[in-house]
Amino acid sequence: MKKHLKLYFVMGSVNCLKNPVEVLSEAIDGGITMFQYREKGKGALEGEDKLQLGKKLQSLCNQNNIPFIVNDDINLALELDADGIHIGQEDGDVSKIRKFIGRKILGVSAHDLSEATEAVKTGANYIGVGPMYETKTKLDTNEVAGPDMIRQLRQNNIEIPIVGIGGINQQNLKPVINAGADGVALISAISSLKQPREAASNLIESINDSFVNE
Numbered sequence: 001m002k003k004h005l006k007l008y009f010v011m012g013s014v015n016c017l018k019n020p021v022e023v024l025s026e027a028i029d030g031g032i033t034m035f036q037y038r039e040k041g042k043g044a045l046e047g048e049d050k051l052q053l054g055k056k057l058q059s060l061c062n063q064n065n066i067p068f069i070v071n072d073d074i075n076l077a078l079e080l081d082a083d084g085i086h087i088g089q090e091d092g093d094v095s096k097i098r099k100f101i102g103r104k105i106l107g108v109s110a111h112d113l114s115e116a117t118e119a120v121k122t123g124a125n126y127i128g129v130g131p132m133y134e135t136k137t138k139l140d141t142n143e144v145a146g147p148d149m150i151r152q153l154r155q156n157n158i159e160i161p162i163v164g165i166g167g168i169n170q171q172n173l174k175p176v177i178n179a180g181a182d183g184v185a186l187i188s189a190i191s192s193l194k195q196p197r198e199a200a201s202n203l204i205e206s207i208n209d210s211f212v213n214e
């Protein structure tokens with residue numbers, strides 16, 4: 001799990017500057033290690049359109065051995081037979097979802113020690129902790145937790161794979177890794193750039209450097 005979390009690219013059509021299929025294809029070429037289809041927000045695709053885009057993105061991931069995770073939508077994850085699902089605190093009973101999806105990867109968003117402890121107990125495979133920094137991409141976020149939250153979780157014996165999320169870019173990712181994260185999850189630092197391939201490739205290089213120079 002940990003190695004897949006290194007550079008976890010999250011996006012949906014509304015986050016992309018150009019065609020999402022092209023964006024994902026370039027991001028894969030650049031070196032992302034996992035992908036989450038998060039079709040959300042104003043103007044997001046629904047129903048059949050959401051399904052069809054999901055199929056295209058999944059097929060790209062499958063061809064390149066990149067785990068394909070679906071945000072929130074359990075029915076879609078099951079219909080596509082995705083590799084996993086990522087859910088927030090407001091998305092239902094984690095234990096029930098675990099039973100529902102069997103052995104698929106289950107990611108849970110956690111904002112503090114009690115949510116992290118609960119996620120571990122209920123069978124999450126990894127937790128997403130954030131927001132690390134200010135973000136314009138998600139409007140209903142909790143207060144900025146910062147890399148220190150990850151450090152606190154590690155100090156309190158939370159050993160589950162952790163990915164930091166929220167406002168992360170090439171300039172500010174090192175403190176997230178140094179705090180004890182296994183990787184970074186991000187949207188705009190890849191999806192809203194003209195050159196997603198270069199963005200991803202610069203990001204993975206900085207992440208690898210951060211692990212070496214911890």
Ligand code: TZP
Pocket residue numbers: 130131134135136137138141165166167168185186187188189
């Ligand atoms: N969850 C917490 S912050 C966030 C999500 C989905 C948005 C991350 O987007 P960006 O563009 O990487 O700040």
Ligand code: MG
Pocket residue numbers: 071072086087088089091
């Ligand atoms: Mg959610």
